Amino acid sequence: MKEVKAFIRPNKVDGIVHHLKxxxxxxxTISxxxxxGKLQDEDAFVSQKFSITESEVAKLELVVDKNDVDKVVQIISEQGKTLNPGDGLIYxxxxEKVYRVKKGLENGMK
Incomplete structure (x- = not known):
């Protein structure tokens, strides 16, 4: 199994999630x-929560079979890009293992 974690523009989340589904x-999980970052966007602002941040981002996380990684990355890339700097990153x-909280047992995912 692989975890795909993407930091994307918040206004791109709906399209990405729709295509993934x-x-x-x-x-x-979406947070x-x-x-x-390097981007100095004219719309960037100093956060009232954190003094060093400059832009809002959305974090998208999902765990998929290793054979599905390329498909997921392609969907996120195609639906998330604006062709401008600061479109995001995908990790x-x-x-290694997945456990069910309810029973504490290994989930048996591939």
């Missing part, structure tokens, strides 16, 4: 976040 990827990591 249409492709059969139903389970994901609001703030980030820093792919190994998932």
């Amino acid at each position: 249409d492709a059969g990827f139903e389970n994901m 609001s976040a703030e980030g820093t 792919v990591s190994d998932v």
